[in-house]
Amino acid sequence: MKRLSRINVALIAAILLAATATQAQQLHWQVDAQGFFDNVEGNDAYRDDITHMGMRLAPQLSIRSANQRHTLTAGYDALLEPGMKDVFTDGTAIAYYQYEHRGLRFLFGAYPRRLMHEQLSDYIVCDSLRRYRPNITGFDFLYTTPKGHVEVYLDWTAKQQTEVREQFMVGLNARYQPGLLQMGLEGYGYHYALKLHGSDYGQRIHDYFIAHPYVGLRTNQLGPLSLLDVRAGLLVGADRDRADSQWHCPVGFVGDVRAQWLGLILNQTVYAGKRQQHFGNQAFGEYYWGETFVRSSWWSHTDLAYEILHDHDLSVRAGLVFNFTDKGLNWHQMLTLSYAIGGKLFGK
Numbered sequence: 001m002k003r004l005s006r007i008n009v010a011l012i013a014a015i016l017l018a019a020t021a022t023q024a025q026q027l028h029w030q031v032d033a034q035g036f037f038d039n040v041e042g043n044d045a046y047r048d049d050i051t052h053m054g055m056r057l058a059p060q061l062s063i064r065s066a067n068q069r070h071t072l073t074a075g076y077d078a079l080l081e082p083g084m085k086d087v088f089t090d091g092t093a094i095a096y097y098q099y100e101h102r103g104l105r106f107l108f109g110a111y112p113r114r115l116m117h118e119q120l121s122d123y124i125v126c127d128s129l130r131r132y133r134p135n136i137t138g139f140d141f142l143y144t145t146p147k148g149h150v151e152v153y154l155d156w157t158a159k160q161q162t163e164v165r166e167q168f169m170v171g172l173n174a175r176y177q178p179g180l181l182q183m184g185l186e187g188y189g190y191h192y193a194l195k196l197h198g199s200d201y202g203q204r205i206h207d208y209f210i211a212h213p214y215v216g217l218r219t220n221q222l223g224p225l226s227l228l229d230v231r232a233g234l235l236v237g238a239d240r241d242r243a244d245s246q247w248h249c250p251v252g253f254v255g256d257v258r259a260q261w262l263g264l265i266l267n268q269t270v271y272a273g274k275r276q277q278h279f280g281n282q283a284f285g286e287y288y289w290g291e292t293f294v295r296s297s298w299w300s301h302t303d304l305a306y307e308i309l310h311d312h313d314l315s316v317r318a319g320l321v322f323n324f325t326d327k328g329l330n331w332h333q334m335l336t337l338s339y340a341i342g343g344k345l346f347g348k
Contacts, residue, residue, distance in 0.1 A: 025066035030342030032058040042330035054081040071098040107140040148176040166193035187211035190287035208287040209238040227260040250274030267303035296325035
């Protein structure tokens with residue numbers, strides 16, 4: 001019933017958008033498709049052997065003002081996975097308002113995570129959570145200039161109920177690049193509160209912060225390379241269970257190299273320092289959203305990919321991912337698809 005209600009809400013919102021389009025200047029449509037196959041193997045204790053495979057389909061309707069500043073969007077993001085009986089019903093509604101003018105953008109509602117100006121690094125928010133939590137429910141302030149951007153967002157991930165904890169994330173993603181040199185900061189703070197009347201059952205409130213300040217260089221053209229992004233910085237965690245009030249504050253070094261030549265893509269990450277994510281598996285997917293490999297005192301991540309197909313609307317990418325830690329080797333075979341189509345139905 002809950003799944004059916006979400007579909008009904010999305011359909012009603014879409015119908016209302018279409019019905020009021022005569023009062024608006026433009027009516028647009030869009031369909032986003034995201035497919036993923038991720039087969040994980042190895043003997044690394046920080047991640048289980050598992051295969052993720054699925055397809056997300058997100059049809060949307062948008063009303064846009066004549067001056068392009070105001071947009072209302074409604075739709076539904078549906079998930080299909082192998083073995084699902086209710087095809088394309090395990091998903092979430094999309095409904096948000098967007099304002100955009102002179103470098104300032106504001107989002108409010110339930111909007112796709114892909115609308116973030118830059119996706120957060122995997123050790124801040126990993127791939128699996130992006131696949132299964134595709135939307136942000138809250139708001140996003142973004143300001144961009146030719147030399148960088150600042151983005152602040154709130155993601156209210158769960159409302160307090162008798163069986164659900166109150167949970168929300170406040171995040172920051174900022175980068176300044178006056179030339180080749182760059183400096184930036186990304187991270188979030190997460191409040192993991194109680195269920196309704198949860199204090200009666202001995203539940204504990206958790207607070208978690210993760211930050212990655214960095215410096216480096218970035219260019220979109222260096223010889224044959226179409227992208228070179230080099231970063232070095234820190235990964236700083238702050239984690240506590242309010243029952244004992246003890247903060248756990250691990251710090252480590254993170255280095256990143258991202259390069260692209262034609263269809264070949266390389267992403268190399270190294271981490272060395274104190275073990276992150278003090279409470280381990282009991283918090284992953286709750287307030288730990290980053291890669292579990294940072295629980296190791298050292299981690300080497302190598303991501304090799306090739307873009308098999310690419311044009312303005314379509315990207316198909318195959319890749320191999322290798323993760324080395326003090327527990328051993330974990331590796332992935334991956335295939336991802338991204339396809340978006342859309343256009344204007346009518347309007348001036």
